[in-house]
Amino acid sequence: MKPKVVVTRKLPTEIYDQLSKRCQVYMWEEEEKPIPRSELEAQIKDAAALFCMITETVDAELLDQAQNLKVIANMAVGYNNIDISTCEARGIRVTNTPGVLTDTTADLAFALLMATARRIPEGMDTIRRDEWNNWSPFFLTGQDISHATLGIIGMGRIGSALAKRAKGFEMEVVYNNRSRNYEAERISGAVFASFDELLEKSDYVCLLTPYTKETHHLIGKDELQKMKKTAILINVSRGGTVDEEALYAALKSNDIYAAGLDVFEGEPIASTHPLLTLSNVVATPHIGSASVNTRMEMARMTARHILQVLNGEDPDHLVV
Known part of the structure; x- marks a missing residue:
């Protein structure tokens, strides 16, 4: 009998076919709505594999229902949605999808930076509201990007890719990481800095760190007060880091100039979210890796795992 795989979101036929040659596949039939918890608990009871989203x-509690589970394949780089210690104790392997989304996410981070700065x-809203009535010297003036200082918190694959993009704008790049990234320093000229030094010096602070207990609210009141009043915060990591x-x-x-945010503490957010009431916030709905090619390759990789x-x-790509 073929092992059962539970896929928690409707995916293209190519992915279903990739799995069905070897497995019995249960796929939730909604693309936009997540599988209900009760349905997931029911389906995972006899599953050998779980193909899940963040x-x-x-x-x-969910793992208690899964007596035959051998692997959890997360279609994401981050895996804070999974109880890793319990999986490790029970011998359940956990995988993720690093690397494939590096450039796409770095592109989105820099797009947020530019859209927010300028x-x-x-x-666009000014034009749509018919408020563009004339030209004036300081109408919608923003912040310069070229020759500014970019501070990257978390110099992994995506941070390194972002530093390369910044180099094209002749930006000075400083970074903070758990350890020095000598390769990034060599390629992009990035300079290692202490956390406080980065906050104080940077015109743009970009968060690219994983979400853990240590990084929960990494940017809070004290950290924001250390930033320049003209500084812009960009977050494409996880909402809980802020x-x-x-x-x-x-x-x-106006303690800082603006923020560009792709992630939030509770997702999805409502249109009434306080941050969305501010004109100096640019927000996107967690689309860091959302290009057609990247998402397809993430799905293929997850199925392959x-x-x-x-x-x-x-x-x-094994987490545990």
Whole structure:
């Protein structure tokens, strides 16, 4: 009998076919809506593999329902939605999809930086509201990007790719990481800095760190007060790395200039979210890796990881 795979979101036929040659596949038939928890609990009881998204909370309670589970393949780089310690204790392998989304996410980070600095969404809204009535010397003036200082918190694959993009704009790049990234320093000229030094010096602070207990609210009231009043915060990591109440207060009182945000503490957010009431916030709905090619390759990689584990092989990208 073929091993059962539970896929928690409707995916293209190519991915279904990739899995169905080796497995019995249960695929949730909605693309935009996540699988209900009760349905996931019911389906995972006899599953050998779980193909999941960051929207699924794979905790000990869910794992208690899964007596035959061998692998959890997360279609994401981050895996804070999965109880890793419980999986490790039970011998359940966990995989993720690093590398494939590096350039796409770095592109989005730099797009947010530019859109926020040059106030592009505000400009569009001005035209749509018929408020562009004349030209004036300081109409919708923003911040320069070329020759500015970019501070990157988390110099992994995406941070390194962002530093390369900054080099094209002749930006000075400083970074903070758990350890020095000598390769990034060599390629982009990035300079290692202490966390406080980065906050104080940077015109743009970009968060690219994983979300962990240590990075929860990494940017809060104290950190925001250390930043320049003309500084812009960009977050394309996880929403929980920023204290949103503190960020709202800092933006409202002009303690920092603006923020470009792709992620939020609770997702999806409503249109009434306090940060969306501010004109100096540019927000996108967690689309860092959202190009057609990248998402397809992430799905292929996730399916491949499942097949590798079920075939007794080591998966390409193993968390535990």
